[in-house]
Amino acid sequence: MFSEIFPNIFAFIPSNGGSNCFLLRGKKEIVLIDSSTRDNVGALISGFERIGIEPVEVTLIIHTHGHADHFGCDALFPNAKIAMHESDARKINAGLTDFACLQFFPETELPKVSFFLKDKQELDLGKMKLKVIHSPGHTGGSICLLLEPGEILFSGDCLFVKGFGRTDLASGNAQKLVESLKKLQKIGFKALFPGHGAVLLGKDKNRLGLEKTLEMATNTFL
Numbered sequence: 001m002f003s004e005i006f007p008n009i010f011a012f013i014p015s016n017g018g019s020n021c022f023l024l025r026g027k028k029e030i031v032l033i034d035s036s037t038r039d040n041v042g043a044l045i046s047g048f049e050r051i052g053i054e055p056v057e058v059t060l061i062i063h064t065h066g067h068a069d070h071f072g073c074d075a076l077f078p079n080a081k082i083a084m085h086e087s088d089a090r091k092i093n094a095g096l097t098d099f100a101c102l103q104f105f106p107e108t109e110l111p112k113v114s115f116f117l118k119d120k121q122e123l124d125l126g127k128m129k130l131k132v133i134h135s136p137g138h139t140g141g142s143i144c145l146l147l148e149p150g151e152i153l154f155s156g157d158c159l160f161v162k163g164f165g166r167t168d169l170a171s172g173n174a175q176k177l178v179e180s181l182k183k184l185q186k187i188g189f190k191a192l193f194p195g196h197g198a199v200l201l202g203k204d205k206n207r208l209g210l211e212k213t214l215e216m217a218t219n220t221f222l
């Protein structure tokens with residue numbers, strides 16, 4: 001089910017292991033960040049009905065990285081361009097199913113990525129702006145997205161409320177994940193919307209959680 005957490009910013013947080021989805025209704029673009037797993041397609045359709053937005057109105061899907069638990073419902077959005085960081089996008093477009101962990105999601109098809117993203121790229125959604133922050137570690141082309149104004153960080157599988165992404169899958173790198181977490185630590189975001197699990201609102205709690213997570217990551221990996 002979608003809930004409107006901030007004006008024009010909706011969150012879909014499934015409890016079955018599929019990725020979270022976030023919908024941003026800008027004046028120019030309606031953007032979906034990740035599309036979860038295929039078994040959430042029914043729940044996503046009802047979520048869209050509930051908030052009064054049609055899936056055909058979505059103009060852009062941005063993937064935080066190229067794993068299949070984040071792109072399972074792309075086919076529901078026929079008018080959306082699909083965007084991903086260039087490093088993961090090249091692997092997806094080359095058909096690297098192992099990279100995408102497709103063996104765990106046999107009914108899912110690889111998306112066709114038509115919009116390659118780069119670090120620091122800014123996307124104007126109309127009255128909202130998303131900035132791409134390349135944050136490798138979970139995969140080589142993982143990104144976080146910072147929403148301006150509002151300072152919401154969509155962190156994909158790099159950073160969770162109480163944890164961080166695994167680094168043992170294809171193109172994962174523990175040292176890079178620690179560097180990415182350090183990069184995120186310098187950003188003054190007020191809310192954290194991760195790729196899985198609960199969202200976190202409130203700057204102070206957020207910073208504290210991030211400090212602990214960084215410490216945990218450093219101790220685990222270094």
Ligand SMILES: [Zn+2]
Pocket residue numbers: 019067069070157195196
């Ligand atoms: Zn994931």
Ligand SMILES: [Zn+2]
Pocket residue numbers: 065067138157
């Ligand atoms: Zn992942």
